Amino acid sequence: MLTFTPAANTYGSSVCNVTLVDGGGLRSASAQLTVTVTPVNDPPSFTLGSAPFLAANPGTFSFPGFARNISQGLNEDSAPPELQFPLQFNVISCNNLAMFEAGGSPTITAAGTLDFKLTQNMGGLERTSVCQVLLQEVGGLATSSRPFNIIQSRCSAGAAYVKRFDACQFYRALTIPSNPGVEYNMFTDALTWPEAATVCQSMGRRLVKLTDATQDAQLYSAVTAITGNQYWIGLNDQSQEGAYRWPDGSSLVTANWPNGGPWLPGEPNNSLATNVLGEDCVMMNGGKWRDWDCNKDWPYICG
Ligand SMILES: [Ca+2]
Ligand SMILES: [Ca+2]
Ligand SMILES: [Ca+2]
Structure with a gap:
């Protein structure tokens, strides 16, 4: 019986010479034996x-x-x-x-x-x-x-997720001369003040804080160059009527707005005409501010 063990994962032919030897030591002529191992296909x-x-x-x-x-x-x-x-x-x-x-x-x-x-x-x-x-x-x-x-990933650079539209919305990046190096993000699709605040927070920002008349006027100028003249800012008196605060908790300092202050004549008036609960959020309206119903839709700026 012919017995051999091929090496693993190899194939080919081997020619062997075979002789037969008897008990007295006499050897036959050699004969050729060819052993062929055929390949087996392994999985790729x-x-x-x-x-x-x-x-x-x-x-x-x-x-x-x-x-x-x-x-x-x-x-x-x-x-x-x-x-x-x-x-x-x-x-x-x-x-x-x-x-x-x-x-x-x-x-x-x-x-x-x-x-x-x-x-x-x-x-x-x-x-x-x-x-x-x-x-x-x-x-x-x-x-x-x-x-x-x-x-x-979620929304790419230059955009934020807006739940109401279930979409990434791109913003306009604004800069102003009086605050070099600071970017303001203008969203032109209107949202309520709370929705707008949430969008800004999702970007690690807040609805814009305005600290003086120059910044206020320059930002207004930058916005009106590309879109309308009405937008939410961060100021509000939601926690205490008449106590206006910015989203960082700081109070409004109207002394930084000489020449009549930041408000439109007669504002803020907490008017019950827009909402039976009054008006607790502040918007830019043509260069001056007014308090307005937080649940109305306006464009907004994160800062
Ligand atoms: Ca194979
Ligand atoms: Ca109010
Ligand atoms: Ca008002």
């Missing part, structure tokens, strides 16, 4: 790079080298071409297809490039799609499926 293999983390804006993305170490199988990459299979990646599922444009779901090329097209993340939270991919030998074996994540 690959590794994946780390999950892409992307901004909220839409776009077409391509990550060369996302799939790496792409192999036909153990000791098979240097095999003759007739023993190799064409390889293709199949992205068999993604659990959050809303992240991708129609026709833009993730694919991975045979060379390992990950491609996809993102929609804009209109939500207020980071979002993730978990996809499953396998590597297939066309006509041969496949790997088991393996997960990879694509993660997209």
Whole structure:
């Protein structure tokens, strides 16, 4: 009986010379024995790079080298071409297809490039799609499926999530000469004062605080250059009627507004005409301020 153990994951032929020896030491002529170990196809293999983390804006993305170490199988990459299979990646599922444009779901090329097209993340939270991919030998074996994540941040720079519209809204960045280096963020889509305050807070900011007549006039000038002349500011007397405070808790100092102060004539009047509870929020109205119903909609400025 012929017995041998081939080395693991190898194949090929070996020619052996065989002789027969009897008990008296007489040896036959040698005969040739050819042992052939045929190849067995092993499953292909690959590794994946780390999950892409992307901004909220839409776009077409391509990550060369996302799939790496792409192999036909153990000791098979240097095999003759007739023993190799064409390889293709199949992205068999993604659990959050809303992240991708129609026709833009993730694919991975045979060379390992990950491609996809993102929609804009209109939500207020980071979002993730978990996809499953396998590597297939066309006509041969496949790997088991393996997960990879694509993660997209919430609103990108220059925008903030606005709950009422369930959307990222871009703001206009304003600067004024008297306060160089300070940026004010103007939102032109009107919200109530509390909603506007929440948007500013989501950016780590507050509804704008005005500290003197020069800053007030310069900001008003910057706003009216691009949009209307009415907008919420941070001043309010919601915690105590008539005690006007800024969102940082500081009080209004009207002495910094010479020549008649910041208010429109007759304001603030806590008018019951707009709201039976009076008026507790302050808005810019054509260059001077008035108190107004907090639940009415106006553009607003974060500062
Ligand atoms: Ca193989
Ligand atoms: Ca009031
Ligand atoms: Ca008023």
